[in-house]
Amino acid sequence: MRIWILKEGEPLPINNSNGRLMRAGILAELFSQKGSDVTWWSSTYLHYEKKYACDNEQTIKISTKFSLKLLHSSNGYKKNISFKRIRYSKDLGRIFRKQSRKEDRPDIIYCSWPLMDFAYEAIKYGVEFNVPIVIDIRDLWPDIFIQPFPKRLQPIVKQGVQILFKQKVSLVMKSATAVVGVIPKTLKFAESYGRVLQLQDHIVHLAYDATPVSDEDLKQAKDFWDQQGLNKGQCIVSYIGTISNRIGDFDTLVQAAEKCTDPSIVFVFCGVGNYFEALRHKTNHLKNVILPGYRNKAELQHLLKISTFGLLAYRNTEDFVDSLPNKFGEYLSQGLIILTSLMGASREILERENCGKYYDTTESFLSTISSINESPQLKNEMTKNALRLFKNEFNAAKVYDDFYSFLQVVANGSINKGTHSDGKKNTIKKNQ
Template sequence: MHILLIHPYFLPEDSAGSGRWNETVRYWTAAGHRVTVLAGSVHYLSGKTFARADDTEQTGQGLHVIRVRMSRWYNRGRMGRLWAYATFFGASLWAGLWRVPGPVDLILATSPPLTVGLTGWLLSRLYRKPLVLELRDLWPDAPVQLGYLHHPLAKKLAYALEAFLYRKATHIVTLTTAFEEVLIGQKGAPRANLSTVTNGADLALTERVLQTVDRRDFRQKQRLEGYFWIIYAGAHGPANGLAVVLDAAEALHLHRVGFLLLGDGPEKPSLQAEAARRGLVNVRFLAALPKPEVIRWIAAADAGLVLMRPTPIFDTMLSAKLPDYLACRKPVLVGIDGLSRRLAEQHAFGRYVDPTKPGQWIDAIRLYLESPDSVTSHGNNGYQYVCAQADRRVLAHRYLTILDRVRSLHQTRL
């Protein structure tokens, strides 16, 4: 099967950031399938342009990545982001028409932004191939609730595009079952046209890296001794609400609890400046790193943290970094209510921390400070959960089964 994937944030190999699709595609090509990716030229975390923009990368047997130019203003406010979406739409549509090698069997567009679905629909019409629309976030609900999209006409157009794509997509894949229930209950999507493939961890990669890590030596070299370190690995953007981590660090400094903030994003410079102003020695900022290095830092930490601004839309999501913490046997502080909190409590791999009350986080952390056995037991529980339900290899093959079924149904209807 030749799959055309439209993903503006698909990363070059060994780049910092979410490698979910890199890992998934690796399993697909290893199974003998071909994947062509229409990708953007700008890194979603840093806003920097990749060196090979407007070029074709052959990054492995069966995989071709076509990078198209998009605006470098992605991280320059709301209008900059909208312009980046618009430029990617035009460039990816042109590339889809003229630069894709050979016939494709199926088009897969992963959103956000929803405009990739429009590119996918147009190409599916021209190619006469099925369109699978993946929803990594619920748009436009997320930007509306976060205050990014508030003009009445813009909201009306965004919701009209959403409804149009849900009607036109051959199949829709969501990232959580909570997304699926919203689409069925609030958006009118038929259940038969929906599937869920969750975030996962590349357990094979994680195990290989962990075998090379001497945790005690790493902590000594990085001057981590004497503190209970909680790591946050991910984007530093407005939606992530990381300012509360500084408040929590200030409240917890006498307890020798520290925070490792690993990643990049538009809010990082202001967070660094505020931490320096307050003199927070228990907050360390780490650069965005390739996945193997991220795993080493997670292994060196004592617990993980997932966090988003307290907004109803995020109650339906699961952080992409959560499976990585669990794969490293780390307990997780969950600063997201809803689905994330329920899973942590149901499977006993973490504790909820209210993002609106960072001064009270000590109540949740005390369990780990006073009972090292709880760190071990929650870590082991999380590892069992991720092995059973979030193994990237299993999820990749489940996704392939969905795509093959969609392709087969489409062929029988021709």
Template sequence: MQARKKVLIVAPYVTFPDEPGANRFITIAKMLSQKHDVTLVTSRFCHILKSRRIRSKNLDGISVIFLDEPGYKLNVGFERLKSHHVFCRNFEKFILENHFKYDLVYSAYPLIKTNYILGKMKEKLNFKLVIDIQDIWPESIFGPMPFLSNNFGKLILFPISRYANQAYAYADALVAVSETYINRADVNQLDSKYKEVVYIGADSLHFNLKSDKLHREKIMATYIGTMAGSYDLETIVRASTICKDQVEIQFIGTGPHEERLKKLNSELGGYVNFRGTLPYDQAMMSLKCSDIAINPIVSTAQQSITNKLSDYFCCGLPILSCQENLEVKQLLASGGGVHYQSGNFKDLAQKLILLAEDRVKLSRMSNINKKIAQEFFLREKSYMKIICLVERLLR
């Protein structure tokens, strides 16, 4: 029987069970703690709530360490860069001042710098490094800042891309939330046994929650997530004026564009219901009670299989999507999704109306996505690939 090893999980953006979301790294920490001694290092600043955590958090069998940073209000801006700089400085101090005793580090990407720091110290401190890619930086900036997606923008961002490559290159193994991301990160062409694509997924399949959908005259379409630059939510608001007689639309979440969207919604008649940020279980129940989920990622965005897509699948919902990522399109092409043209509110409204008039098709799409969720998104099954990868490295 293998002796218990010491595993460090580094995840600056983690959310705890009493905060919105069901975080990937909490699940991984719990699974690994069954056989190993696990320490979780994260930020005292909660990214999703944009607030400082005052109290410590307890996770059974897991040591939790908070590192300070000043925090930020917007997801894109110099305030965030400054905050991350402070976090990384404190992280480096943590590594140097705490007698490093870990056999393996499982590290979230982003941040780039935390992974670069770990990579530079890996040989001296003698540990294995697994990098789990949640998002690809700097490429992800093309969504909220599409003017950087041209050749000139890529030239400007080239130094950051090179820095990212250096961080990726330190990994002994890679995990990613999509094939797109792992292909970007695999700069060393690792052996396939040290690469795993594991969707974000969920701890439970929400469509199994006991809740009957209301027999309403209109269908309910829902967007859940951040109201920010990578998401074309204005198109949904404009579409609501056309399909208002057949479709109710709700937004769950918040973000820097919320007030602007609310103003536009009010000017157009107020047909979108802004419900704000809800506790995760309540948000999933609202999703589960919906008829359609909307995935409005702008065409320039680099996101692939996102948190919201995982939630949509785990709620067994038909998905209306304008995302151009090939991997997402292939996943939805099995019959559980319908594509609409990004930025075209008339096309979105027409697709919503057609689905509202065909409840049989909606039911068929839902069943397809439930099967996909059972196969690829249930964490107790899909995350075993991560655990087995870690065990291979520890041996």
């Protein structure tokens, strides 16, 4: 099977891109290992680092079955929601439209949403060449564009967003062969733009690849955390992710660290971002807070292995309240008890599976940590529940293997393969 993956904004399997592979990268490697010919269309611009990996279009052979195509836009952006990023999106869509016609036709296209213009051009390609398109809704573009504006202006901005983008978004959502999403809200988003949900539309969680790192890398990681003064005997509360105060609620975490009187409890906040220096300044006086910056996969694996709690410390904005970030599965993979400030999907799952707790104040955050930490039986029970949930629903080896089988069905068994510009339903049947 020949598969195209359209996804920019994730770490790439090249030397000058930091970070661990995420959904698109994991899928590309898995699909190629299963014998499919994979082409991953991405960008020369690195979303997390906000810098270019190279300054021109390139095709990089990752392995015999896996090629990486980097498209180049001169509109590198600093803000994730900005007019420059919209121009960047248009650039990639336009370049993909041109370059895709020079390549052998794929059997199926898997396209992440956003970017809007990647998806829009994927749909147009599917119509032209009768290729099925699976849209994976990862973020609620363009609905989230209104968030940076004051609330009093948001209704006006929303009208403008609808005028500018609704037709394009509706075409994509109505015309895709299948729509998948990371949480139920993503499928409701598709419905809001006119899609009538079908049997093949379903949830595919952001799963985590728990493949162990090498013994040598793990030893070096242990040495690093030993130098930071961490050990298994402590109650370690860990956060991994972007250090941004727009999406992250670090104020509550700092207040908790200031009020915490238990010397065995240590807070570790891993990552970089535009709030990192401010957070460092706020925590300089706290001996129970460690800010180690960006850490590699081995270092994070060891940290989580010796941690008790993992944090989803986010503000309840419209785009995050129901999110299940990549770190959700990563925490579960090591049996961490997850503490979430989000009122939506993460809270519902954690309370249902009894492997985490919701907090909304500094006091509830600290009391939850203390009550669980002081009850070995409860702690062990919640840890077992976390590991079971990971195995069943968030293990990339299972989740993405099932998704590969789904894509085979779509590619090989769909009636009226491809998409319809008028939004007519596509149906999928397994080969008899």
